[in-house]
Amino acid sequence: MIEPFTTQPIRYVDPDGTPTQALPEKYTPELLRDLHAQMLRAREFDRKLITLLRQGRSTFYAQASGMEATQIGLARSLRAGHDWVWPYYRDHVLGMALGIPVFELLSQYLGTNSDTSRGRQMPHHFASKRFNFASVSSSIASQVPPAAGTAIAQKYLGTDEITVCTFGDGATSEGDWHAGVNMAAVNKAPCLFVCENNQWAISMHSRDQMASENVAIKARAYGIPGFYVDGNDIIAVMEVCTHAAEWVRAGHGAALVECLTYRVGSHSNADADAEKFYRTRDEVNEWLGRDPIARVEALLERLGHPVTPEERTGIIEATHREVDEAVLKAEATGEPDWRIMFEDVYSDLPDHLREQEAFLRAEQTGGAQ
Ligand SMILES: Cc1ncc(C[n+]2csc(CCOP(=O)(O)OP(=O)(O)O)c2C)c(N)n1
Ligand SMILES: [Mg+2]
Incomplete structure (x- = not known):
């Protein structure tokens, strides 16, 4: 039974891979290995993109390292290409997990002719019409009112689609966030709000910018359920997001899910030295100890289906090839006129x-x- 407004984040697996409760049957070793491979691919994608940046091929990037379970777990609870997504800038892993090809993302990062916006946006502002994935906007929380509007339209038109709107912890302090959540809630619109709480808004810790216990509890003020989940536990994210998405799809109205996670890298390439200026190395190390990828590896080991070093290397090398080929293919289309x-x-x-x-x-x- 998944309940809103728990005081502790909902969890199925401890950081050391020990299940805290019986795992639903669908989490077979095959599914867990697939989730692991997708998370590792996302982590490696971040590393490759930083290399591209250092080569001067692009100018802006915001890593999602550490947040893979949140974004991939959420993607697995949606109907790709059917439900609508109003994302925020750190959601390239969500986009990839929904099926947006790396070639399309890279075309946007590199601003080549193959980019659907043809280089007219700054890098990292991707979108996909095919996947109903609205364009990233850098203005914090500006996606929340349009997401509410999309969901109200879906209700009005009687579709079975839902809208998903993601944002960081910092976004929940913005006026747009409150206006959008209120509008979706009062209209009982099919909108699933998902907070990717990585605990920092650049250099501002969430404890310094909100007095509420957590983000999920903010849902109470708007009359919608707020679920608090361990965002580094992919099973917990999938279970809670699937539950909340089905509730929203059934016509009960909007819902909020808070995934508690951590950004282990810098905010963006414009924030190169986080540990020097606003957070400690100890804090980062503590969260590296709750890494979402290591957690699934530990679980698989416990279940007797360990990921071998060769398999890990295979996934990493395949990601390198995938990115390298996409870069060459995108660059071959030339620069827009x-x-x-x-x-x-x-x-x-x-x-x-x-x-x-x-x-x-x-x-x-x-x-x-
Ligand atoms: C309206 C607005 N105010 C300020 C900024 C500058 N800014 C860019 S990212 C950011 C932090 C956002 O933090 P959060 O919502 O937690 O997302 P995260 O980057 O941590 O994933 C800020 C303040 C902005 N882009 N837009
Ligand atoms: Mg944040």
Whole structure:
């Protein structure tokens, strides 16, 4: 029985791999190995993307390392390409787990011609029409009101889709967050709000920015259930998110899930030295001891189906190949032409943009028009 508003995060497996309660039958060694492989692929993707950044091929990246169980567990509770997702910037692992190809993500990071937004967004602002995955927006919590609107439309149209809206702990202190959650709640709209609580909003710890016990409890004020879950326990995330998504899909209204996790890397590449300025190495090490990937490895070992070192290496090497091939394929499509800046918004360019286009054209042709 999954209950909202628990005082402790809901957990199925301890960090050392010991089950804390009977595991539902569906968690066979095959499924656990699949979840493990997907988490390890995501971790390695982060490492590869940081290398690309250092090579100067892209300019911005926000790692999800440490948060794999939250994003992959959530993805497994959704109907990919059917339900709608209003994500936040750290959700590339959620996107990958739903099925967005690495090639599409990399096209966006590299701003090549194969990018659906054709380089018009800063890196790490991906989207996928095919997967009903709205574009990432960097403005914290700005995705929450549109998610509420999407869910209200789904209810009005009588579809069986739901909307999922993700955000960090910091986002729950924003006005947009409260307005959006209230609108979805009062309209009993099919919206699943998921907080990826990694405990930091850049350099601000969650204890310094909210007086409430946790994030889940904020749901009480809006009359919706709030589930508090161990976000580094992929089984707990899958069970709670599936339960909450089904509840939302059944027409009961909105729900909130808080996944308590930790960002083990920097906030972004613009925050290179977190341990020097705002958090301690001891804190990071403590959370590395609750790593979501190691937890599934320990569980599989206990179940007599260990992941071998060769299997680990195989997953890591396959991810390297996958990223390397996608980079070359994306780069081969070339850089978008500068003229696309003026396309896709106005059918008739306003005068000031016409002037700017003419100015740029003159620059490109060395002054000759
Ligand atoms: C409206 C707004 N205010 C401030 C910022 C600057 N900013 C970028 S990320 C961030 C922290 C967000 O923390 P959280 O929601 O916990 O997500 P996390 O990055 O930890 O995953 C802030 C304050 C912003 N992008 N938008
Ligand atoms: Mg955070």
